[in-house]
Amino acid sequence: MSKQETECWASSHPPGGRTCYRVVMWLAESVDRQMLDACRRTRAEIVKRMQQAGGRGARGVLSEAQRELQTLNRSICRAAFAFSTRAQGVRVGELRAALRSDAGVLGYRLGGTAAEVWLELVDEEGVGEHIARWQHALPDVSWCAESIVEQVSSQDVADMQQEAHAAGAECAEETAEDAAEFSHTTVLLEETTAALRAAKGKVMVDATLGGGGHSERLLQAGASVWGIDQDPAARAAARRRLVGYGEQMHVLAGNFRHIKTLLHSNGVDAVDGVLADLGISSPQVDTAERGFSFMTEGPLDMRMDPMLPRSAADIVNEASETELADILWQYGEERASRAIARRIVQQRGHGRIATTTQLASIISSVLPRRGRQHPATRSFQALRIAVNDELGALDDLLSSGLSLLRSGGRMAIITFHSLEDRKVKQFFERVTRPEIDRPEWPQPRPNPEYSARSITRKPTIPGAAEVTANPRSRSAKLRVIEKL
Ligand SMILES: C[S@@+](CC[C@H](N)C(=O)[O-])C[C@H]1O[C@@H](n2cnc3c(N)ncnc32)[C@H](O)[C@@H]1O
Known part of the structure; x- marks a missing residue:
């Protein structure tokens, strides 16, 4: 299955010590009805077993049933999000606004047809009322009547918040939606x-x-x-x-x-x-923060997929001189590849090469401008090709x-x-x-x-x-x- 299309966000407030929940809600058609019915039956059996076991205090049975229930919930959640690549579905902007304006929401993951929300009950409202309010943000969308509601520890929530912050790149979807208009003229x-x-x-x-x-x-x-x-x-x-x-x-x-x-x-x-x-x-070239252009100051990034492990800065600062020269030669057909690689390695002895303009001026110091083409053109093309394979x-x-x-x-x-x-x-x-x-x-x-x-x-x-x-x-x- 492809990487899921999701937007993650975490509030800057840690959990305040009240009861926390993980809620998953999804569009009615995004989880197969038969799967849902089967899950419903299994869940009812598990809950019954948990009640009986709880009554008798049989801890082993209780925790096994809890584990089964979690596995079941996870499979529904996966199915709901797996559908998320469809063009139509949750209109992320409206749901995002509803979630972020809810003081109890500590974080979320949004897909095209499902939402996973981390909630702390901070006032008199119950979980159901929160869910109803979020769903109300999209009144014309048919949400599945049931949702997954699991009690979670404050530590679980804190871990989720940390993950969401660390995976800042995953929020690119949101940044993109907020960003200025995407303007690309289609060729041929x-x-x-x-x-x-x-x-x-x-x-x-x-x-x-x-x-x-x-x-x-x-x-x-x-x-x-x-x-x-x-x-x-x-x-x-x-x-x-x-x-x-x-x-x-x-x-x-x-x-x-x-x-x-x-x-x-x-x-x-x-x-x-x-x-x-x-x-x-x-827009990729023109957005300075993407780091594709030597014309504007930006982080030396060049990843088309922000989740790729290696940015241009990683290559420039970590590759050996030979590897760098090979990249510039093979992917940029840059005749001065060796001289540029040597200068890059010398320069990184003075500190990390972090920006596009820093690299462009290092290249210009080796290769004076000839004609209309900027001396960094070939090297930037080479790095971009290498970063994105x-x-x-x-x-x-x-x-x-x-x-x-x-x-x-x-x-x-x-x-x-x-x-x-x-x-x-x-x-x-x-x-x-x-x-x-x-x-x-x-x-x-x-x-x-x-x-x-x-x-x-x-x-x-x-x-x-x-x-x-x-x-x-x-x-x-x-x-x-x-x-x-
Ligand atoms: C030149 S643009 C396409 C423009 C499009 N034809 C239009 O008319 O709007 C190239 C797009 O392909 C994407 N892309 C490039 N290499 C890719 C790859 N290996 N896998 C998926 N997408 C890729 C880029 O992120 C970029 O958005």
Whole structure:
């Protein structure tokens, strides 16, 4: 199952010593009715056993039944949150406001179709009244009539608060929703959607959802779309933009390298189109805090998925000189890779290199500016590719994406630099060649990988008007194949 789409928050107040509860509530349709009925029966049995055991003071039985009950509750909770990748569901903003304005709420986790809340009873109200008030924040949503309510210790709550604070990145969804408008101009929009032949009844995967520009056009053509993005800010923006399409649009959190698993775990075994518009979106580059740009001061981060373990700063400060030089050379084709790596290692002897502008000026001190390109351009591209393992993910996407296509389905990939384009071109050539030949063979042999035909003999590139209107599109190249 993919990483769940959740927003975590904890109040700055620790529990005040009153009784605390963990409450899980979910949308009616998000947990299968049969599962709920089975759980209800099992729960009733467990509660009966607990009562009997409690009466006789049989501690072992009591704690075993309690454990069983917790396991059961956890499985319902998992099911409720597992559904959370659906585009429609809890409108996080409204529920968030209701929870945060409730003095008893010490923290929460919100998904698209479920909420887990940590509550301390601070006044005369009971748990049920709190739940009713939270649910009332979304009066037109059909909540399941029952909820999980478990008494928890203050220590459990304190641990949860610590976890939520530590996982600050998980709150990115919320920050993203609050953030300024997500503005990304979609590249090669008409060319891509025409190549994919989107129509009613077709199922498409937009593996790089971004702000939802391509997805929107596919939806308008009548297709249903599964949109994947590893960036919570992008997913939040796309959700907002595409919410009107209801069940026609599904948003999935994760890396497109897991495209098959992501789709399979949502019951989709084959699709009619796979689209990837590679690289980063304009808001990612333009948001200084994301650390992608050497033009603005920001933390040296560059993670598209804020939960990735290694940021650009970790690489710059911890990789060996050889590793650094290899990254700059392989992913940036930077000819001064060794000199830059040497200077970085010297500089980090004076303290951690923490910001984008710090790194940019170190690179500029090795490499004077020549022409229009900033000396740090290639190194920043290289680090970004390394942090996000972009080329490894692309390899996985190409092979998994093709195997996910049904016969006649198409894969359209837009690249923005030569390393990506080379990979796509070579992969497409490999799978569209009926035969392979080698000088040592007397005659060509059938190609075991032959499974597609080429739709774009040469890559499609943006016209002059598009480049003028959106200069970032200038290096875009679209290649398309069709599954045999
Ligand atoms: C160029 S933008 C896509 C813009 C989109 N086509 C639109 O029109 O709004 C690329 C998006 O792909 C996402 N992305 C890049 N690599 C990814 C990966 N390996 N897995 C999932 N998402 C990825 C980025 O986070 C970014 O939001």
